[in-house]
Amino acid sequence: MLKTNEIIKKYGKPNQQGSYLTTITLPYPMRIAWDTKTKVTKMRCHRQVADDFLGVFNDLLSHYGYEKIVELGIDLFGGCFNFRQMRGGSEYSRHSWGIAIDLDPERNQLKTPYLKSNFSKPEYKKLHEIFEKHGFNNLGKTKGYDSMHWEKIE
Numbered sequence: 007m008l009k010t011n012e013i014i015k016k017y018g019k020p021n022q023q024g025s026y027l028t029t030i031t032l033p034y035p036m037r038i039a040w041d042t043k044t045k046v047t048k049m050r051c052h053r054q055v056a057d058d059f060l061g062v063f064n065d066l067l068s069h070y071g072y073e074k075i076v077e078l079g080i081d082l083f084g085g086c087f088n089f090r091q092m093r094g095g096s097e098y099s100r101h102s103w104g105i106a107i108d109l110d111p112e113r114n115q116l117k118t119p120y121l122k123s124n125f126s127k128p129e130y131k132k133l134h135e136i137f138e139k140h141g142f143n144n145l146g147k148t149k150g151y152d153s154m155h156w157e158k159i160e
């Protein structure tokens with residue numbers, strides 16, 4: 007995991023405007039997790055990780071296929087760029103750089119122990135492998151909570 011000073015060195019100082027962001031076109035639409043009738047086809051993220059996010063989404067699509075992605079709730083988008091401090095902390099959330107993404111927050115909540123979260127189930131094994139292949143890891147898996155959250159570790 008990167009420390010905050012290492013992230014600043016690599017990705018710059020976080021700011022409200024997100025001057026380091028770019029917009030990527032998703033290979034499949036994602037549903038807004040808190041408004042599932044609304045679909046998005048674009049996502050803003052840090053330009054240095056844009057190719058990694060695209061790699062994740064493309065690999066997910068070729069492995070699971072769109073129908074399975076929806077069935078598993080992997081398309082439930084909980085946000086990427088969001089300039090804010092960590093919940094209960096003074097450090098910046100990794101979302102402030104647009105190098106983290108939340109998926110299916112309802113079934114993978116902040117305080118739910120990892121083994122009770124949806125993403126710990128066997129059908130999501132490949133989801134973890136794909137994110138890890140592109141340099142992201144899941145906070146649930148590594149810290150035991152906040153399983154919705156995937157962040158860049160390099």
Ligand SMILES: [Zn+2]
Nearest residue numbers: 106107108155
């Ligand atoms: Zn998150």
